[in-house]
Structure formats: C-alpha cells, structure tokens
Amino acid sequence: MRCHRPFVGATVALFAGLAITSTQAMATPCTNLQSLQLQHTVINSATDNDSGTFVAPGNPPITGLPPFCRIVATLIPTSDSSIKIEVWLPKSGWNGRFLGTGGGGFQGVISYASLANGLKGGFAATNSDLGTGSSGCNPLFCGSNGNMGNPLAIQFGDPAAPSTGLFGHPERIKDFGYRAIHLMTERGKEIVNAFYGQRAQGAYFAGCSTGGQNALMEAQRFPNDYDGILAGAPAFNRTHLHMAGLFSWQNAHASPGRFIQAGQMTLVNQAVLKQCVGRDGGAPSDQFLNDPRDCRFDPKVLLCTGGKVPPACLTSDQVTTMQKYYGGTVDPVNGQLINPGSQRGNETDDLLALGLAFQERLPEPAFDGLFYWVFGPSFGYPSSPVNFSNFDFHHDIKKVDDVLADVLNATSTDLSEFRGHGGKLLMYHGWADPLIPSQSSINYFNALVGNEGRGVQQAGFFPGGGGNPALRQTQSYARLFMVPGMYHCSGGPGPNTFDALTPLMTWVETGTPPETILATKFVADTPPAVQMTRPLCVFPKVPKYNGSGNANNAASFTCVVHDDEFNQTPAPKYGP
Template identity: 85%
Template sequence: MRRHRPYRVGATMALFAGVAIASSPAMATPCSNLQSLQLQHTVINSATDNSTGTFVVPGNPPTTITGLPPFCRVTATLTPSSDSSIKIEVWLPEGTWNGRFLGTGGGGFQGDITYSELANGIKAGFAATNSDLGTGSSGCNPLFCGSNGNMGNPLAIQFGDPAAPSTGLFGHPERIKDFGFRAIHLMTVRGKEIANAFYGQRAKTAYFAGCSTGGQNALMEAQRFPDDYDGILAGAAAFNRTHLHMAGLAGWQNTHASPGRFIQPGQMTLINQAVLKQCVGHDGGAGTDQFLTDPRDCGFDPKSLLCTGGKQPPACLTADQVTTMQIYYAGTIDPVNGQLINPGSERGSETDDVLALGLAFQEQLPEPAFDGLFYWVFGPSFGYPSSKVNFANFDFHRAVDKVDDQLAEVLNATSTDLGEFREHGGKLIMYHGWADPLIPSQSSINYFNALVGNEGHGFQPAGFFPGGNPALRRTQSYARLFMVPGMYHCSGGPGPNTFDALTPLVNWVENGTAPETILATKFVADTPPAVQFTRPLCVFPKVAQYNGSGSSSIAANFTCVAHDHEFNQMPAPKYGP
C-alpha cells in the first residue's frame, strides 16, 4: 500500500509548486509551549521542532520527505463526541510563514494523515493542517473501511485490505458524522487556534485544497461552514458520496456478472486506442494527442471492436465484453425505472493501469474496493453471499433508499446554495480530469451547472448564449471549473496532469484576479524536469483548441474557445446534481 501512495485515491498533483508568496519572519512562541495549549475537546499529543529538513513518514517501509524548512510539528486528538477520535497534525513553518493558513484533504476513507500535503504546504510557506477524518480509530485506510477481508487476493493484500472481515463505521454514527463533515471543520478551527498561539497573530487569509475525498471536504466546507476559508480548491470531488459508491458496486458487479464479462489484460488499452483513433482532433485538441480534450464529443461504440471472422480476444471484444463497456459508459442505472443514479465513465478513461483505480483494478478484487460504505448501513452481513443484501446482489432499485436515508444527509455535499460563501467573498476553484476512471468527470460538470442554475433560478447548462449568459457570469464571479484533458483521478494519465491551481486561487482571493486559464504540464515519464508538452486548462465551458499551426507541444499554440451545446449525462433529480 505505502509504495503506491503517490497514486492512491486523492493524491494531489503539485498543486503548490510555484506559489507566489512574500515570506516574512514570524513572531513565534516556542513550539514546545504548545504542548500545554488548552482547547475544547482537544488533547495536544505532541509539539516538537523539526530543523532537519526531512520527515520520515510512518509506514512499512517508511518513506522520507526532504527539502523541508524548519517547522513546528503539532499532533492532536479531537473528541467532539464520546465515540470520536479525530487525529490532526498542524505543521508550522518557523521563520518563513507567509501569513496564510492552509487546510488540506486526503483520499478515500482516509484513516491516516496525508503527510505529502502538509509538506507541500509548508514548503510554500503556509501553516498547514491535515486530518485522518476520525476513521483511523476504526482501522480504516483510504481504500477499505469495512470488508469481508482480503480473501487471500494478492491485489487486495497489496492495497491494504485487512485479512479478517471488518465493519468500518457500522454502529458508530458519530464517527460517520466526523468522516462526513465534522472532522474537517474541527481540524480547521483547532488548526487555526494552534497557528494563532504559535505565531501570536491570526492568519490573514485561509485556504483549503483537496482532491477526491479532499474535494468532498472542500465542497462540504463551502456549503456547511462558509466562513472557514476564503479560498477553496476542490479536485475531482467525491461530493455525491452515496451514489458514487453505488457506482463502484455497479462497476464490480458489471465485470463479475459472468466469467465472459471480464475485460482481459491489455484490452482496456485496445479500447482506448480505438477511442483515440476515432475521436482525437475532433474535440478541440491536436490530432497527435494521446487523450481527448472533451470526451462528450466522442460517440465511440464498443461494438466496433466486436470479434468477427477468425479474430479472438484480446485482439477484439466478445459480445459479453461489449456489454461490459457499454455499461461502463452508461453509468449506474435503476433497473426498474431506468433512472440514472450516477454518471458513467467518459470515453478516453480506459486504462489497464490498476494504480488508476478504475475498472481494471475493480475487476481483480474479490469484492468492490469502496464498498465499506455499505457495511456502515448493513453491517457484517454485507460481506456474505447468503445474506439478503450484499456486495454481489445489491439491488439498485430497492436498496438505494435505505442507504440514502441513513447516510446521504451526513455524507453528500450536494447543496448548491453557496450564497453565504459567496457573500463573504469566498472563491471556489474546481478541477477534474477528463480521463478519471474512478470518479466520473461529468459529476463535477453537473455540480457546476447546478450552481449556474441557482444563479438563473432553474437548471441551466454553463453554455454561451446570444448576448451572454448572466447566470454563468454570476457563478464565475465566485466559482470556476477547469477540466483537465487526459488526467486520471487527481493525477497521472496521458494528458497535461501537473499544474499549480493554488496560486491562481490566492491571486483571485487577494488581488481580485479571476483565472481564465491555468498552465498545465506533462513531464516525460511524469517525472520533472524534462517537459513533454504544455497545455492551457480553460475555464469551463471553454476548451483548448489547437490553432492549427506551430508545435502542439506548446501551450501558446492553443486558444480557449466556447464549447457549448454538449450533452451532459445527468442523474435523476433525486440523485443529483
């Protein structure tokens, strides 16, 4: 599990690289004095100086983060309820604080501290904080928080599934609240108090940055605690939590419906190449791209790869495999009334890389990776095929309401009323990879369109209209979305997947400069410093269109243009936005 950390759910790509800050020495009390700080429902476990330039991340094997400035590391446990045990860490730069506070998120079910986010934060001069979301007390990790055990499956073992069955947060409603919204809010409140005590002054501005579950945390903060942050960065947000996890169940059931439904090794690459051959260059990008710029323009039908004549898999698809891919694109559907519960994955997201946590990952596991959520509702019986409701027979018509009745209010960050956040001057930047094989990229578009609908007093797509779109303008005055061509879940993928989205957010909050584009880079082998190409990320609903001349590896040869009237796959209203 640990050696896969850079690719795990919610791992954030270089968000803090190049943050433009003005460092100034801070008046600080000694770090060790924080050990005796008295805060409500809080125990300060440790407060220690670190001037080594390195930090050893706990794990097996441990890893080392280098290049750190001297900082004060504070660890604390928060207990807002008798059943809560929320771990947080606050890292405080000593002498290089930029006067800003940064809350950070993690991925999946969390369960531990995301140290890379803390390190990135203090390297850029922020006082930074992170939390395990309170799920560590139940033995959870990012991928598993309730399961029937790894069942001896090598991939499940490699990714940290425990050997014995577990029920995660079943029977712990207060811990579910902590995971859903309370932990990240209290991390913020206590983190600010700790920073205030250390520096002897309040941060001038506060920011939050997270992807996946961190993106859910981000939107939950904007919705429920609009005064916590001045600027919020939400990547690939898992905001429609219950229905997203139902999509995970559906994806696993899809490939396990029969032995013939499995997509064989190498076939996802085969499908991806067929998608690119048909659609690349017709959606704004360059004809030489190895990714799609706007997959909604692609009408690829997996039937085109159906085996004919003497051809056999893996060089083509069987009828059963065609069905698997059709369902992959179609999304999670109520089999009785045909209502869409969660959007499908986009064309161009096909990958054989299990580290991308897509279909190739799910089909190799003995049960769905993220079905822990349903153990919280159904208990241990969810892991056994003989039970009425389990991971293999979950009924997407009858069982959905029970899950939503128990969890949706606490876990789903689906409110589109950001009025208080907007009124206090808050700014929101969202981003999502077009090739995300885990959280369908259409989800972020649907949420943004719903924000536009709020401004227009009814659903309106974020398109361009004669004379302009007033609702879109009002929404973009405080919230902007950037879609990332060819990026997987929060990082990786064949597209321009490394970019700094925090600096534009800071500039927007503090200087009033709203971002129109964000420069993104694809490094050779995804490893700096050798640059493969650059590309502008355009404010949605614009896309980067190749100008037709000059190198397609240079961002300057692309222009952001209006790209409206696209089909958006939307859930039924009861499951939306």
C-alpha cells in the first residue's frame, strides 16, 4: 500500500480530485475528441498532456509520464446517474491493449495512480468513480453519522455532518455494484477506437478490493468485456463482508474492557509468530506466516497472570475479543457463520492496514455506509430500532440482503461464458489481510471448483493437487495465488510486490498459464534494495522452505500441495 507497484492493486485510501487543465487553442487528435458523440455520455474535456507530470489536488505530483491524451467524461445511463470516468491514451508507444482499472472502498474518486501505472505500461487505461462521487462518497465513507469530532475519522475523510450515501438512489447503487465498470469499459473502448483508428488487440482488467469485486462482477455479468481479469483481495461477498465490519466494531465495543489497547495487536502478533512460524512450511526466520491455516494459536496464552497487567498481556475480556476476531461473524441464534474470521498472523497496530486497530478507534464502524443505503439516516442513531451499535446478526441480515445482495454480491460461480470465449481469471490475496479475510478468496475459488465438479468431488480438498478433474478444469481458466505476509492489497511484513498482470497477459496471449509468480520484499518497502524474494504458488500449492539455503531467496522454496487444511466457510446461504 505504500510502495510503487504497477498492476498489483489499488489502495483503499486513495483520495484524489479532478485536475482541470486548459484546452489548447489549436485542435489536435486529442482535443478533437471533445466533440465525440457516445451514448449517454458527456465528454467534459479532452486535453493533451506532454509535461510528464500530472497533479491532482491534494496529492503529490505523478511524474515520469509519457505524453498522453486525457479524456474526462460523465456517463448518465439513468436520470439519477452521474458516473465519472477518465481515459488516458498514450500518444506514442501504445502496446495495443486496453486496461480497465478498479479502485477501493466506496470509491467516489478517480484512482489516478492506477491510470498512471497503466499509462507507463503502454496501455490505454481507464478508471471510474463508480458513480458514488455524485453522493459525496469517498473510499472509506458513503453514509455516516458524521465524524463526531473523532480525530481519526476526520483524518480519514469522514464528513463532519451526517450523510446517507446512496439511500433513496437505487440506480446509483446499481452503478456502484456493476454498471459503472461495464459502461466505463464500453465507452473507454469506443474512445480508444476513435483516437487510434483501430480496436485494442486485447482487453484486460486489474483491480484489488472493490476493484477485485469489480473484476469478478465483470467475469460473471459481462463475460465478453475482457480477455484477462486480475482480481486482488476481492470484496465479492460485499453485504456479508460489511456485516463483518459491524461485527468487529461491536465486538471491540461490547464493554470498555473488550477494547484492544494500542500496542496489543503487535503483542498478539509476536505470540502468534513465536508459536507458528516455521511450522507452516515457511522458514524459521520468517516474520510472517507462510500458511496461517496451519496455526492454531489461542489468545488465552496471553491471559494476564500474577502481577502482569495490560498492555503487556490480555485480560479475559480482551481474550474474548481476539477469539471472536478469529472466529468470524456468527449468527448468535443458530451459530451459522456469516463471514470468515481473520487469519492468525494479520494482527497489526498499523492504522493504515485498516484492520481492528483502525476499526475500533472510530466512533462508528468503518464501511458501515452500506447500511445507511438500506436503513437511511436512522442507522446512525443509537435510539433507532436498527443502528450500528445494535444491528442484529440474526434478524437484520435478511433486510440488507433483500435490498442489496443481488446488486452488490459477485458470488456467481458459473463462469462458463467467460471461459467459453477464452477468458482467463487470475486472483490473488494476502494471507495477512486485516480487512478482507484471506479465506474468502479461497472459498470463492473452491466454489468454482465445486461448480465444475458437482458430483465429482467436494470442493476444498485436492488430493495430489492434480488428480482432481474439476480442479484441472477450473485452473484452465481461473487461478489463485495466496501471498504470505501481505496486508490488504499491499504492504505487510512479507514479499508484497509482484507483477501479476504480465503473467495474465502471457496466459491469455500464448496459452501458457502461470505456475508461480515471483514476489519481492524491498527494504522498508522502498525499491531498489531487496530484502527477500519468494515464489507465489498456484493454489492449492503453497511455498515450502527446502530446509537449507538462503531463506530470503525464492530458490530455497518449492511449491507443494497442502491436502488437509481447514477452510472456514460461511453457511451456504451466506457463501461462498
């Protein structure tokens, strides 16, 4: 999340505004696009940028850009829609490919870093605010009771006054859920055709988090939009993922004693590593877990005894908080799992990782804006029948799902049409993701296998790794790579920098699927000094230390299959 990594993902907290550049007096192939007529589209500006630099208000300048044509447009598929898109077109050196890019959270802004990375790679690149900017949304907030004077909420952009996000705007919800990216893709391709006088030879999509949800939604709903799709840490099971955020906040705020103090997440993480590092296939010197499913750490071992007091240990109430943190979001009446819990090894006091340390310090749950879309402004007030502090995980789920699930949840496992035209899906997820449980991506991939092999074998158990015909069929068009020690889309103590787009393009264009992807950890997450390298293995394989050799060198690891790992899965009605 902190370092420059082309094509790996989009950070959730990417705040940017539109930069306005003056139109050149003399018409050019770029400025001529100002008059381009496209369905339900207004071209707001078409400008040449030959300066090598782009500046968005409130953000550092983006430098090292090739000359490009910048198109700013608004898409209006319904009377209540206002979808902002940008298309950046290299004026020379175009690689002949179209690249759709995603963003994070509720978006509401253009992800200029994604556009710049695509442009530097030679792509004609496009990005969208998902239509939520018209409701005043930003990546972290799209409905809230205001920042309530909380410094952290203010720092992360929560507006001062209450807001309802997309409440009362069902068409904008559809734009956010699936329509904005699809229309961005259609209009973007038409703009590419008009500028270059030819169609792109290949179309790719790359996104992480909400961008990962966009990616899976494209494969499911609009399978002909892209030839190759890169989906990182996808927020695909969105309604239940946001319920997990509510659950996490309520868990830590159940009583004053349940709150995890500053520094204690690091305390827990150190205890997890002490118990489990090197026993999960990784190297004994690792500062992260290689496969956290092997770790059975119980926070009870940190229970305060004798004269020890917090923050050097955990009270019994804090032990309960951490046990529920790992246990997942559960219906208190029937015990059904609604969303997987956090994996051991993702504990961090880094607020930018958007985990529990961030969540519990806000006046109301992060990302609870989704529920304002259903319940309206009353959701922000504890006196209301349904609000962020008393949301009932047995009775209130159905109302949310009835309104939002069909529009927001990219949970279909039938990708036959996408597969039929030769489409390839490459997924990745950090094992140490504190925001979206890493198990979720495994569950989706296993569900793809289950869909391919109904009646052949239960998804989730892969003897020998290659003996399952349903797995082989799935891996012919969809592959998952788990990333040891990576936080949400980037960052973390593990090897968190990698290029997943190039292997995807090779797969699409030559038919050669990726077996491994080389990941790098830079010193202080800043190139060029390399701290370590490690292979990312095609799931269900994971990297295993060979027992000798430099543990910081990828050559000291071999990809092996773990046959008997436990995969925490939601109840069928909440899955996959």
